[in-house]
Amino acid sequence: MPGDSVVWTPHPDPVGRPLTLPAGLLGRDALKTFACVSSPDPLVTRTTSGSGTSGSGAPMLRSALRTHGQYHALAAYADVYRVLGAEHQLAMAFPAGYVGGAPRRVCLAINRSGRGGARDFADHDLATAVLLRARLGHALNRLAPPTPELVTDREAAVLDLVARGLTNQQVAHRLAISPRTVDKHLEHAYAKLRVGGRVEAANAWQARALL
Structure with missing residues (x-):
């Protein structure tokens, strides 16, 4: 044209x-x-x-x-x-x-x-x-990058604490849930954030918070 x-x-x-x-x-x-x-x-x-x-x-x-x-x-x-x-x-x-x-x-x-x-x-x-x-x-x-899935409120709470450097045991104590439940929330959050592990998830969550 x-x-x-x-x-x-x-x-x-x-x-x-x-x-x-x-x-x-x-x-x-x-x-x-x-x-x-x-x-x-x-x-x-x-x-x-x-x-x-x-x-x-x-x-x-x-x-x-x-x-x-x-x-x-x-x-x-x-x-x-x-x-x-x-x-x-x-x-x-x-x-x-x-x-x-x-x-x-x-x-x-x-x-x-x-x-x-x-x-x-x-x-x-x-x-x-x-x-x-x-x-x-x-x-x-x-x-374009795929639309990210929404992180649940509980997954967000877990990610907030993980990004601050807390262990799964400490996160479980703070949120009054079991360490196994923390693991499950992180597993779901990894998939939604498209990351492969704890450090990547913490970095991605901090970057999203800055945005």
Whole structure:
């Protein structure tokens, strides 16, 4: 699908900045402006929230929502879209696995500058985008880490004490349960944390607590 630039933004985004191709198209000032003035933009709203008749993140053309004049009148146009060379846009969103147990989505915008007589996206581009969206979503779901199973309250209590360096006997005494029960809780917790032993479990539990 021919385009002059691409913007790729995961939600939630651990970095806090979208990726662009070519790289570095959006500076900090442009991103701050976009964060402040993007809410009235119907293409942003439909892509990020899936509201309206477009469905949840379905491919959409900017020209289907606003005239050229209305687009140029948007607060984000001068400082953001014009910088991107986004005279024409096609945007969509799709699921991309999980981050820390929370579902992640990727919002993707393909831009055409209009220079050299480049035309707006057409119906065949939308059809291509539908296929591309399905394949990207499938690939990212497959490549993403699996969703962690929930640790029970009792398993969490055992892990808290193990992470503090207590032995199984000490954990059993603190929680008024048998050492065998502590072993069982740890066995289940190892599987849920995808670790192979006590030290790994303690490290993983401490890391999760920090997050």
